Amino acid sequence: MMDNDEVISNLNTLVETCKDGEVGFRDCANHVRDAQVKMLLEERARGCATAAQELQDLVRVRGGDPEKSTSFMADLHRRWVDIKASVKGNDDAMILNECERGEDVAVRSYGKVLDKPLPPEVRVVVERQYQGVLRNHDQVKSLRNQARARSSPDH
Numbered sequence: 001m002m003d004n005d006e007v008i009s010n011l012n013t014l015v016e017t018c019k020d021g022e023v024g025f026r027d028c029a030n031h032v033r034d035a036q037v038k039m040l041l042e043e044r045a046r047g048c049a050t051a052a053q054e055l056q057d058l059v060r061v062r063g064g065d066p067e068k069s070t071s072f073m074a075d076l077h078r079r080w081v082d083i084k085a086s087v088k089g090n091d092d093a094m095i096l097n098e099c100e101r102g103e104d105v106a107v108r109s110y111g112k113v114l115d116k117p118l119p120p121e122v123r124v125v126v127e128r129q130y131q132g133v134l135r136n137h138d139q140v141k142s143l144r145n146q147a148r149a150r151s152s153p154d155h
Helices: 004-031 035-061 072-087 093-114 120-151
Strands: none
Touching: 004 035, 004 093, 004 120, 035 093, 072 120, 093 120
């Protein structure tokens, strides 16, 4: 079993991941044109915010100081999305592709933490949230594929 400081550090890594997801989904929602996709992405952003809050509460319960910010890499990714969107004219498939790349990072981040010997009460929360991350990833991938199909010359 890992010590309390390690548990807090791992939880804070996931808080940052959730904050990255929240801001990333919101950013993508601001760039897509399809109203239904925009609503779904905004809903995902709210889900990430809720997940971050739940993890921050776990950090507090363990006596830690919860992470409150996004990562440097997520900030760079958002700027990349902004630049690509302005150059390509807000192509929904491209934006969803970037959104999926962000979710790939979240899947890896949760996977790394789940590989560690977490206390059972923490593992339950992280595993449940991981299932949500996997659903987000699959949904974004599906939306991206639909957007690609709509924008293909054959369609």
